[in-house]
Amino acid sequence: MMKALREAAAKLLQEKRAVLVIGYADRKGRPAVFVSKPEDCGRLVYDSSCRQNLAAYLGKPELRARLPVAVVAPPAVLRSLVVLTAESQIPAGQVLALAVDHDAFLGVFDAAGAAELLRSKFPDLGPEKALLERVAELSKKSAAERAAFWAEEFAKCTRCYACRAACPGCYCSRCIVEKNAPQWVSTAALGHGNYTWNVMRAFHQSGRCTLCGACEAACPQGLPLMVLNAVLDREALAEFDARPGYDPEGKPVIGSWSAEDDHSYMR
Amino acid sequence: MKTIAIDRLPDLAQALSKAGYRVVAPVDEGGVVRLREWTKGLALALDAVPVNSVKDVLFPRSEVVARFALEESGGFTPAPLERSAPKTVVLCARPCDAAALSALDAVFNWDYRDGSYNARRAATTVVSLACFKADEHCFCTSVNGAPDGTAGADALLRPADGGKKLVFEALSDKGRQLEAMVSDGQAVPDAPAALKRRFDSAAVGRWLASNFESPFWKEAALACLGCGACAYACPVCHCFDLQDESDKKECRRLRNWDSCGFGLFTLHASGHNPRPDQSARWRQRVTHKFSIYPQKFKTFACTGCGRCARLCQAGMAIAETCERIEALGR
Amino acid sequence: MNDDLYKPFLMRIESARDEAPDVRTFRLKFADEGARAEFFGRYRVGQFGLYGVPGEGESTFCVASPPTRADYIECTFRKVGRVTQALQDLEVGQALTFRGPYGNHFPIDSWKGRDLLFIAGGIALPPMRSVIWNILDRRAEFGKVAVVYGARSVADLVYKQELAEWAARPDMTLVTTVDPGGQTPDWKGKVGFVPAVLKELSPAAKNCVAVLCGPPIMIKLTLPVLAGRGFAPQDIYTTLENRMKCGVGKCGRCNVGSVYVCKDGPVFTLDELSRLPAGDM
């Protein structure tokens, strides 16, 4: 599998279909590696310990200046690439995916191809069982207990914004927390600002999150951020049949509407 | 010789608590070891380097530095500020945490003296725990430190008798005040963790001083995603922002941690940004720690604790950058 | 020294004057005589302060009035963000917070007996204005004084009243210029960019100190003109206007190389600047 990935990457560089391959390095922790020479493709690797969503790099100006690029992409990252395409964040034809899964190299795809691959091979990606169990466990608690749970968790947040940096969906050049006239979200690492920050960041991903888990993996304080994402994912699916990352021309859930949307909670 | 059985540490914490100290100690909170206020019943987590450092005690991540009472007419009057500096013992800090204190003391006291920092510093006693093991991210020996280093600490707990006991060594008056709480005993100190020096920090500093425009930076910072995890975890990083927050009645002027890794950190009102990309910001981080700080304050702004690398989602490791810089300088 | 670093002085706006679009000058009085005395015990020209509106924050700009007028301080600033907007919304009689004076200063005592050439562009006249008035208030101690001031348009010239006053003074020379297209029908000054106007004036470098403040592009193009006239790098002064928060050498954001602009600056000679990394400014 590794051989196929490396050969495909080298070929893309040779044929100048990509000037840079963003992949996982053959080192402990599987950090990102940037390969621009075909002969360096031996540094690329993929296995289940790869935690970063490399699509996040596509928001970085230094890398956007080096298109076309190819990105090593397990299914969640493929979905991110499709979401970014649907949201017009990827210039047409400038990003290719080196699709991987567990121990297989699946080929080179553009956004449309990646979406097709996802639809045929991974049609129902959603929160993993363990994550759904975490959600279920929390949902069983009373409202007061849930409030106490999150107050305690968010109190740990230092506002380092590692979650935002990890997320391909967080590509705003000026984040809501950086807007200061007025300052809607307190930048102090205290209860109120931490709550608003984490809740709003999750909400801004609703219907867009591909459940890659990079935010939670990146959080130095171990906040259970994926619980927020999973609840929104399930709700968006149930209410609006939202399947982010399966259609490069799909409309975002927030930002589109249907007259038939449920509103039984409205009085 | 003062000794304590390692499993009696909670008793020492309890004794300190009874003696009127706020005790801050490493506690495992759902898999994340954090220095936090210790309360009775909490176990001390001694195996991992905590995600935060003694810095948090002296320089909290958000702190009110000025208050104003707001009037309905739009006016204001300055309100008194209570300085919070509770008598504190940090129990089982790391030698690399304690070593950071001289670097923090320097910046908070060159010329202008920061009263709230100094008040907490004076009220805080740091009891380090010598490291009996090091991980792949540790590099204190490359920045003039040691796994059993005493710099900055008021007392050192040294593992002994194969890790069963700790020898208590007072290093300052503040440390000696705690001696009475530890009983006399005998123990054979264990060898501290062996840690090979990874790079020559002075050589790194020399290269940095004259290679500001090196193409090395563009490539070295490619992986950096520009979050503040490294700076916030760092025991020395102390950059901050001042922000006003107010409700109808009161304005609080807050000092919040900030990071040179953020794009907005240096952005001018005109739109000009002296550090327009992540390579300039990473260069600032490394240069500040190994060149600017030594020039200005005669100490590195890095103690080799490895927290930044341990927590970096993108695998950026400052020690690795230094190793490469040392190689470039050869 | 007071170690409550963020405790500001309380100031009251005595008067306000619009200088140019979005540019306003405040004259501020200390609410407390002790504070006034403390400030003027330390204040030297070129230093800056942090002006604040509780609830909005603080903003950094220079003190635009000289220490020779120790009854008040003046500041001139453009509305560009949250704090400067809030400051401009204040009315005469209202209060604001002030911390300072911070930073180093122009070494005017070492300029005694020398000729002085001031070159400013746009909103950069305020940091120089305090020096100019300081010099004029001690006129006999210095040689010739010349001021070259340019702005985009006539409307953008600040301190119009004072410019008229300076133009009328026999003991100094004032040359004002506006960018081509920025002149009005009755404009009597020059039309052209500052470097070109300066070249035309061909100032003599002998025994002369040049003080230069303006947008980066003006500085960049003016320096070669001064060099061409023989000005030595240690006789050319300028100020760096970096983003600051604390003003007291702690918060870390104004660093240029090993320099904390808020403490080691904001005043630098060209000689000093040349030793700092240009890529960090």
Add this chain to the structure above:
Amino acid sequence: MKTETSAVPAATAFEPRITAFVCNWCTYAGADLAGTSRLQYAPNMRIIKLPCTGRIDPLFVLKAFEDGADAVLVSGCHPGDCHYTSGNYHARRRWTLFRKLLALTGIGDDRLFFSWVSAAEGQKFADLVNDVTAKVRQAGPFRAANPGRRA
């Protein structure tokens, strides 16, 4: 905001503070009608008028809670009646997801209310305010239970 001060209930220990974000065209007009019709309703609601429910950023809701609201009401035009054609449809999607997120963090439907009230529904508005106020009164003060309370 038009309220009848005579509607103040007998003194109790807790008077809920409820923030209402309403659209200019329907609910605000409905509130106005309730007032001009001299309908009596609880005085606990502070109304903030916006052009359209589509303009009501979820941040506003969090800000209201942060600043001490015991409950928040969001109200606008009935589906199909939006002055801007689809603002309320956009808003509805947002709220459908946002309320689930808040519920997960302990802010449930005794704290966060949604309604459609047209310009003609003065009575509905008055009833709504009374009902919401009664529910919040029962739920009690929010501050201690707020997961995002000020330290």
